[in-house]
Amino acid sequence: MSLLVVGSVALDTVETPHGKVEEALGGSAVYFSLAARLFTDVKLAGVVGEDFPEEWKGLLSEKGIDIAGLDVRSGKTFRWNGMYRGTMNEATTLGVDLNVFGDYEGRLGEELRGCDYVFLANGSPVLQRSVIRQMKEPKLIVCDTMDHWIESHRGELDKMLSELDGVVMNEGEARMYTGESNLVAAARKLLESGVRFAVVKKGEHGALGMTREGAFALPSVPVEEVRDPTGAGDSFGGAMMGYMAGEKAHGHETLRKAVAYGCVVASFTVEDFSVERLAGVTRDEVEERFRAYAEMLRLEEQ
Amino acid sequence: MSLLVVGSVALDTVETPHGKVEEALGGSAVYFSLAARLFTDVKLAGVVGEDFPEEWKGLLSEKGIDIAGLDVRSGKTFRWNGMYRGTMNEATTLGVDLNVFGDYEGRLGEELRGCDYVFLANGSPVLQRSVIRQMKEPKLIVCDTMDHWIESHRGELDKMLSELDGVVMNEGEARMYTGESNLVAAARKLLESGVRFAVVKKGEHGALGMTREGAFALPSVPVEEVRDPTGAGDSFGGAMMGYMAGEKAHGHETLRKAVAYGCVVASFTVEDFSVERLAGVTRDEVEERFRAYAEMLRLEEQ
Numbered sequence: 001m002s003l004l005v006v007g008s009v010a011l012d013t014v015e016t017p018h019g020k021v022e023e024a025l026g027g028s029a030v031y032f033s034l035a036a037r038l039f040t041d042v043k044l045a046g047v048v049g050e051d052f053p054e055e056w057k058g059l060l061s062e063k064g065i066d067i068a069g070l071d072v073r074s075g076k077t078f079r080w081n082g083m084y085r086g087t088m089n090e091a092t093t094l095g096v097d098l099n100v101f102g103d104y105e106g107r108l109g110e111e112l113r114g115c116d117y118v119f120l121a122n123g124s125p126v127l128q129r130s131v132i133r134q135m136k137e138p139k140l141i142v143c144d145t146m147d148h149w150i151e152s153h154r155g156e157l158d159k160m161l162s163e164l165d166g167v168v169m170n171e172g173e174a175r176m177y178t179g180e181s182n183l184v185a186a187a188r189k190l191l192e193s194g195v196r197f198a199v200v201k202k203g204e205h206g207a208l209g210m211t212r213e214g215a216f217a218l219p220s221v222p223v224e225e226v227r228d229p230t231g232a233g234d235s236f237g238g239a240m241m242g243y244m245a246g247e248k249a250h251g252h253e254t255l256r257k258a259v260a261y262g263c264v265v266a267s268f269t270v271e272d273f274s275v276e277r278l279a280g281v282t283r284d285e286v287e288e289r290f291r292a293y294a295e296m297l298r299l300e301e302q
Numbered sequence: 303m304s305l306l307v308v309g310s311v312a313l314d315t316v317e318t319p320h321g322k323v324e325e326a327l328g329g330s331a332v333y334f335s336l337a338a339r340l341f342t343d344v345k346l347a348g349v350v351g352e353d354f355p356e357e358w359k360g361l362l363s364e365k366g367i368d369i370a371g372l373d374v375r376s377g378k379t380f381r382w383n384g385m386y387r388g389t390m391n392e393a394t395t396l397g398v399d400l401n402v403f404g405d406y407e408g409r410l411g412e413e414l415r416g417c418d419y420v421f422l423a424n425g426s427p428v429l430q431r432s433v434i435r436q437m438k439e440p441k442l443i444v445c446d447t448m449d450h451w452i453e454s455h456r457g458e459l460d461k462m463l464s465e466l467d468g469v470v471m472n473e474g475e476a477r478m479y480t481g482e483s484n485l486v487a488a489a490r491k492l493l494e495s496g497v498r499f500a501v502v503k504k505g506e507h508g509a510l511g512m513t514r515e516g517a518f519a520l521p522s523v524p525v526e527e528v529r530d531p532t533g534a535g536d537s538f539g540g541a542m543m544g545y546m547a548g549e550k551a552h553g554h555e556t557l558r559k560a561v562a563y564g565c566v567v568a569s570f571t572v573e574d575f576s577v578e579r580l581a582g583v584t585r586d587e588v589e590e591r592f593r594a595y596a597e598m599l600r601l602e603e604q
Contacts, residue, residue: 184526205507216598219519224486294601296518
């Protein structure tokens with residue numbers, strides 16, 4: 001089924017203990033799409049400035065991502081500058097220039113409004129709700145968010161949760177939004193806000209999912225050298241949504257498997273800077289790692 | 303096979319957001335034994351003072367734990383006073399009185415020295431090495447430790463690792479001991495110290511294991527209300543060692559399943575204060591939860 005992602009397309013400057021990249025391809029919608037394209041057709045809606053390299057548009061198109069909804073505005077592309085240290089579980093933001101993304105209203109063309117599966121990548125809840133209102137007959141709408149919006153747009157977020165099917169947050173955000181320190185209790189509280197499922201991303205520790213049928217936890221794939229965690233969460237979301245759209249299903253068991261694919265695809269993302277590894281990965285490589293992951297988790301006799 | 307644990311037997315005063323207990327039954331060897339007895343015969347070696355309640359000796363014996371090696375000395379029993387807040391992943395120690403445990407030398411009788419499987423629960427590396435030297439023909443010796451010993455007895459710990467088969471540490475200790483922030487890299491470094499396997503306990507996030515055949519990660523069982531995390535790690539170790547001793551095996555696949563049992567049994571421990579839940583749990587209850595856990599992790603088609 002058709003999958004739409006609305007989110008940021010960025011130029012990232014990132015430093016980790018393993019190196020540094022400057023103005024590399026990044027942004028939530030980019031990582032999401034590059035993961036989702038492994039499972040289904042994906043359409044990207046977002047905005048860039050006139051300085052956005054043609055080469056990267058070419059890369060996205062070449063990977064089968066429909067970027068007809070990527071607006072080009074006069075001005076500069078969104079830039080993010082971050083650093084990872086220590087356990088590398090959280091980025092330290094050194095600088096953010098929203099640039100053209102600051103005024104982005106997310107106006108969608110006819111074709112995008114007809115998509116079945118929708119992911120509202122991290123962005124203002126005002127933008128996210130405007131997208132929800134434009135959709136014609138969506139089968140599943142899921143959003144991500146971040147601490148900034150929880151602090152500054154709590155009211156909009158609360159309203160949005162009742163308009164959604166599912167929500168994805170990282171560990172710290174789920175605790176902050178719900179006020180629950182226990183993550184299972186936090187996921188339960190998210191469900192009580194009106195969504196049908198909640199997924200809590202735990203970085204190196206995997207993810208926790210909850211539907212009305214119950215909670216499940218899955219570990220991350222053990223990765224010995226995490227070179228750059230940027231985009232791990234967005235590519236997790238992309239694989240998760242891509243798998244569900246590909247399966248045309250989003251019940252408890254499909255979600256659980258989708259989260260497993262999210263963990264597997266994210267483990268490729270972190271192996272190199274920017275989209276270096278993710279953009280090159282094939283479905284066969286994903287399936288091979290998925291089989292090893294399933295084997296690692298198999299506890300019943302065969 | 304016979305399993306020996308040498309460690310602390312304590313009176314714990316613990317406060318969590320869910321309540322408080324005073325001078326309740328605790329100690330690493332106690333939690334370990336109560337978990338291990340679900341899988342195999344277990345013998346406990348340790349020391350208590352004259353103030354240790356007869357009732358609790360009765361409880362341990364009743365559960366089939368051999369406490370012939372539990373010395374009673376004149377003086378007071380080891381006391382620990384701790385508190386859990388927030389995510390409850392780490393205890394804040396408010397007070398420690400080693401009392402008779404401070405002088406404990408771990409002299410073992412003939413029968414205990416003949417045990418096949420040995421677990422050196424958290425204690426001074428000097429005590430732990432003294433136990434290693436007394437064992438006759440051990441098949442598997444595994445130790446736990448804590449930050450205090452890593453800081454104060456680094457040299458003894460280094461020597462001990464080359465005398466052991468396996469090591470269990472929590473997340474923070476593994477990072478501190480190896481200097482690696484990536485836990486997979488930390489586990490690898492532990493293996494390079496001479497052990498055949500390393501298990502890193504990650505509290506609410508489960509555990510990571512590593513043998514020469516590779517790394518594996520398993521999540522914890524989702525628990526919505528963690529009333530008291532005290533003893534979760536020790537009962538994890540008890541179930542893990544108990545399962546291996548019961549199976550008379552300790553290769554990669556047995557260890558992986560043993561770690562899964564560790565996660566399952568720890569999930570009972572945290573459901574109530576002290577040993578309230580753990581002491582009452584039956585093997586049938588463990589198997590039932592293990593089946594649900596295996597089902598949660600099953601990713602292949604049946």
